Amino acid sequence: TYPEVQRLLAKVSEGTPHVQTYEVGTSTIHKVAARKVRSESTRALSGAKSAPFLLFTYMLPKIKAMLVMAQHRHQPLLNALESCGIEVLPAYDCNHARRMFEAQPLVQVAVTDAVLHDGDWRQVLEIVAHGRRKIELVVCSRLGDTKLWLDVLEEGGYDVLVEPFEHEEVRRIVEAAATRSYMRPPPRAINQGPKASRAAGVA
Numbered sequence: 001t002y003p004e005v006q007r008l009l010a011k012v013s014e015g016t017p018h019v020q021t022y023e024v025g026t027s028t029i030h031k032v033a034a035r036k037v038r039s040e041s042t043r044a045l046s047g048a049k050s051a052p053f054l055l056f057t058y059m060l061p062k063i064k065a066m067l068v069m070a071q072h073r074h075q076p077l078l079n080a081l082e083s084c085g086i087e088v089l090p091a092y093d094c095n096h097a098r099r100m101f102e103a104q105p106l107v108q109v110a111v112t113d114a115v116l117h118d119g120d121w122r123q124v125l126e127i128v129a130h131g132r133r134k135i136e137l138v139v140c141s142r143l144g145d146t147k148l149w150l151d152v153l154e155e156g157g158y159d160v161l162v163e164p165f166e167h168e169e170v171r172r173i174v175e176a177a178a179t180r181s182y183m184r185p186p187p188r189a190i191n192q193g194p195k196a197s198r199a200a201g202v203a
Contacts, residue, residue: 062085062086062087063085063086063087063108063109063174063175063178064086064087064088064089064106064107064108064109065081065086065087065088065089065107065108065109065110065111065174065178066088066089066090066091066097066100066101066107066109066110066111066135067081067088067089067090067091067111067112068091068092068093068094068096068097068110068111068112068113068116068124069090069092069111069112069113069116069140070092070093070113070116070117071090071092073113074090074092076164076165077111077140077161077165077170078090080165080166080167080170081111081170081174083167084167084170084171084174084175086174089107093116093117093118093119094116094118094119094123094124094127095118097110097112097124097127098127101127101128101131101133101135102131107133107135108134108135108136108177108178108181108182109135109136109137109138109158109174109177109178109181110124110128110135110136110137110138111138111140111161111174112124112137112138112139112140113139113140114139114140114141114142114148121137121139121152121157122155124137125137125155125156125157129156134181134182135181136157136158136177136178136180136181137152137156137157137158138157138158138159138160138161138173138174138177139152139157139159139160139161140160140161140162140163140165141160141161141162141163142162142163143162144162145160148160158173158176158177158180159173159176159177161173
């Protein structure tokens with residue numbers, strides 16, 4: 001219902017939302033619409049074939065992304081991100097990214113090379129998870145590797161960007177990732193303690 005959607009939206013957005021009304025039977029939800037809002041509203045309206053669907057949109061703050069990529073490789077993607085109006089914080093390896101994340105907690109998206117000289121995209125994902133940050137991870141690849149894409153999605157990343165980097169594709173993926181970052185709750189920090197305690201109790 002309308003009040004239920006309003007309550008849900010209040011948890012994940014700031015400012016006054018703009019309301020647009022569509023017919024469920026004929027409308028297509030914009031691909032950047034928040035997944036949580038979409039799933040909750042779909043359940044609320046599932047009983048009616050042509051009930052009005054309320055799509056809430058609001059202007060995102062300026063997107064801030066961290067680009068984790070070796071210095072000799074990052075310029076083309078840095079240019080693409082900045083041309084889309086995205087504020088970019090460069091980091092050149094996993095350790096540099098860890099220090100930057102600690103100093104810049106308001107980053108929404110991390111765009112990382114698949115392989116770095118001191119690790120890979122999984123280490124960047126772990127850094128984000130340990131800090132319980134609401135940051136979406138986009139992984140860059142030189143090849144259209146289906147296995148990499150599936151691994152990224154399965155382990156909690158958002159998407160994969162493939163070289164050469166097309167500006168519109170960069171914009172679409174990073175803006176969608178930032179929207180998801182704003183809409184979801186913080187991830188749980190990785191913690192092996194409870195498992196170890198249970199194992200000790202069983203032994």
